[in-house]
Amino acid sequence: MISRRTLTAIGAGAAAVTLLAGCSSSAPSGGDSKDEKVELRVLVNVTPNLTEDWWNELVAPFEEANPNIDVVIDNPGQEGVSAAVPRLLAAGQAPDVVQSVAPSPELAEELVDLSDYDWATNGPLADQYSIDGKYYMAGVGVQLQSLWFYNKDAFAAAGIDEVPTTVDELTEDLGKLKDAGWTPIQTGGDWMSSHALQTLALPSVVGDNPDWYADMNSGKTTFSKSYGDYTDLYADWIADGYTNADALGVKYVDAEQTFLSGGAALYPMGSWFVGSEAKATDPAPIGVFRGPAVDGVDDPAMGANIASPYVIMKESKHADAAAKLVEWLVTDEDAVMSQLEVDGNYRDGYEYDMTDLGKELLQIVSDTPASSYTPTGGGYGEKKLPDGYSGEINTQTQALLGGTPAADVNSAMDAWFAANIP
Numbered sequence: 001m002i003s004r005r006t007l008t009a010i011g012a013g014a015a016a017v018t019l020l021a022g023c024s025s026s027a028p029s030g031g032d033s034k035d036e037k038v039e040l041r042v043l044v045n046v047t048p049n050l051t052e053d054w055w056n057e058l059v060a061p062f063e064e065a066n067p068n069i070d071v072v073i074d075n076p077g078q079e080g081v082s083a084a085v086p087r088l089l090a091a092g093q094a095p096d097v098v099q100s101v102a103p104s105p106e107l108a109e110e111l112v113d114l115s116d117y118d119w120a121t122n123g124p125l126a127d128q129y130s131i132d133g134k135y136y137m138a139g140v141g142v143q144l145q146s147l148w149f150y151n152k153d154a155f156a157a158a159g160i161d162e163v164p165t166t167v168d169e170l171t172e173d174l175g176k177l178k179d180a181g182w183t184p185i186q187t188g189g190d191w192m193s194s195h196a197l198q199t200l201a202l203p204s205v206v207g208d209n210p211d212w213y214a215d216m217n218s219g220k221t222t223f224s225k226s227y228g229d230y231t232d233l234y235a236d237w238i239a240d241g242y243t244n245a246d247a248l249g250v251k252y253v254d255a256e257q258t259f260l261s262g263g264a265a266l267y268p269m270g271s272w273f274v275g276s277e278a279k280a281t282d283p284a285p286i287g288v289f290r291g292p293a294v295d296g297v298d299d300p301a302m303g304a305n306i307a308s309p310y311v312i313m314k315e316s317k318h319a320d321a322a323a324k325l326v327e328w329l330v331t332d333e334d335a336v337m338s339q340l341e342v343d344g345n346y347r348d349g350y351e352y353d354m355t356d357l358g359k360e361l362l363q364i365v366s367d368t369p370a371s372s373y374t375p376t377g378g379g380y381g382e383k384k385l386p387d388g389y390s391g392e393i394n395t396q397t398q399a400l401l402g403g404t405p406a407a408d409v410n411s412a413m414d415a416w417f418a419a420n421i422p
Helices: 052-065 081-090 152-157 167-179 191-208 212-218 228-239 252-260 273-279 319-331 333-343 356-367 389-401 406-420
Strands: 038-043 069-074 097-099 141-144 147-151 266-268 286-290 302-307 310-312
Touching: 038 081, 038 319, 052 069, 052 319, 052 333, 069 319, 081 097, 097 319, 141 333, 141 356, 147 152, 147 273, 147 356, 152 167, 152 286, 167 191, 167 228, 191 212, 191 228, 191 252, 191 266, 191 302, 191 389, 228 389, 228 406, 252 266, 252 273, 273 333, 273 356, 286 356, 302 333, 310 319, 319 333, 389 406
Parallel strands: 038 069, 038 097
Antiparallel strands: 097 310, 141 302, 147 266, 147 286
């Protein structure tokens, strides 16, 4: 029978602790008996789409088919999964399974190697997420991130007949939207602060240099040299009033609702927004286009992450049961379809009922060559920036929104890389 027990906000606000290599030196045997009652703790990302109730409903069929396994959903609360994992490891309270955290070279030492499982090695983006030839995660689908959702009424009011295909065209359209009385870009002050900047920059930065992640790690290039022009441009957008003036005080949920209700013209967000639009009551007419690059970049990069990566912690005392659950989550047709649909994600061979917006996004997926996909934020697999990059660029983007000059932000990012590159 399904368990409705969830941990309440696992110690929100605790500081993340550096992972200790060798904390768990070998994978557990996990020899669970079929009759033994097993409790699996699964730490998951809880969002407006991925609610606790939704997670419990998702695993209910698995529990029904495996009555000896009780799946307990752990909600990290405001602390978030990424911050909760190292703290729980350090406290000796690691969950059995973690969702939404991608393997890193540091974290890999704490994870069960899934390389012997076909369902892990043959899954979406499996090779891109591998580390030294080993596979530590299994995912459900692909999640696109270099996207601009737009209000079709706003574009019509501003006299914009076609979506922009270059950064210059996008900048010109922002001016038209403001002149027409619209807030051009809806953003916010929490984790989403840097999303617009990355959606602006990555298609050109990585499209121009596919080795950007390696070059940043080696010191061959710097943030200001490779990313600086886009920080400058985003600062200009802010100064010109192209972002909502109250951004720093706006939470993700509120930003999403503002855009859905027609309160802004553009919303830089990942493909999971399609799920929100599908559930909204009478949303504004919304379309989507991929993040454009500057003139001269022939193959703009498309930020893409794995949708719902699952990893098994070495500290789990029920590794066999955990592997059985993860296999079901990433291969059972109904489970996969539910996870794809709820967040607007995609996977070859799987189609679900989509709104018109979902079909527009599916066309972008079809038109994007595999060579165009790139990590976002701190990266994944072997394309990984120093730990803490995502938090730092978010902090610095918030500084931009607060009026800090772009030159100071670029210098701060250069200093951060200098301090964090081994």
